[in-house]
Amino acid sequence: MPLSPGAVELFPGIRSGEAAGFPSAAVRGCFLSHLGVLREARRRHLKSVLILEDDVVLSPLVRDQFDSLRAALADSWDIVYLGHRETVSGGSLPALLPFNGPIVTAHFYAVREPAISGLVDYLEEVQLRPAGHPAGGPMHVDGALSMYRQRNPGLLTRIADPNLGWQRPSRSDIHSTWLQSAPLFRHAYDAARAVRAVIARKSG
Numbered sequence: 001m002p003l004s005p006g007a008v009e010l011f012p013g014i015r016s017g018e019a020a021g022f023p024s025a026a027v028r029g030c031f032l033s034h035l036g037v038l039r040e041a042r043r044r045h046l047k048s049v050l051i052l053e054d055d056v057v058l059s060p061l062v063r064d065q066f067d068s069l070r071a072a073l074a075d076s077w078d079i080v081y082l083g084h085r086e087t088v089s090g091g092s093l094p095a096l097l098p099f100n101g102p103i104v105t106a107h108f109y110a111v112r113e114p115a116i117s118g119l120v121d122y123l124e125e126v127q128l129r130p131a132g133h134p135a136g137g138p139m140h141v142d143g144a145l146s147m148y149r150q151r152n153p154g155l156l157t158r159i160a161d162p163n164l165g166w167q168r169p170s171r172s173d174i175h176s177t178w179l180q181s182a183p184l185f186r187h188a189y190d191a192a193r194a195v196r197a198v199i200a201r202k203s204g
Helices: 023-041 060-064 066-073 115-128 141-151
Strands: 008-009 048-053 056-058 080-081 094-100 106-114 157-161 165-167 195-201
Touching: 023 048, 023 115, 023 141, 056 060, 060 066, 066 094, 106 115, 115 141
Parallel strands: 080 157
Antiparallel strands: 008 195, 048 106, 048 195, 056 165, 080 106, 094 157
16 A cells, blocks of 8 residues: 555654543543544545554455455445454455444544544544543543444444454553443453554545
């Protein structure tokens, strides 16, 4: 994926000097990085945007099944998680299946309009609420994505089966997780790192 303005671009991760209600300053920086990419996608009136964090390792299936994945992405969806930790059906060939549950990690996902605009608005509001607010206060970005989907049940979310991308094993700069701070979910998981790359497409 060679860098190309308007197609494949880098977005420098934002470093935050203070937590400002988030679990940590690093969590806030990651949140603001994702929000920055989504704001830019909305500003450019993009129809869809694919966000990859800097530590993503792609499955060989992305290359080997590229044509079938491209065809699947032409189908209807609002948000699609291509990289995740969920156990879905265990299929060997990639498919994009409807999914309604919360998802941990936000290292490899795509959003289409009008969900882009709605998600930007929601993430903006999250920053202004107190932590633990039932509508969603400062938290990890993957938790905010799940809460946004929960509050907008008409959105069609799909998930790659099997998983198409992992985060490289590394020492994370984010230690507490959104599931520890979101009011509906209380399990502990590792968190995503800052956003570094985005693929933005103006069609489909």
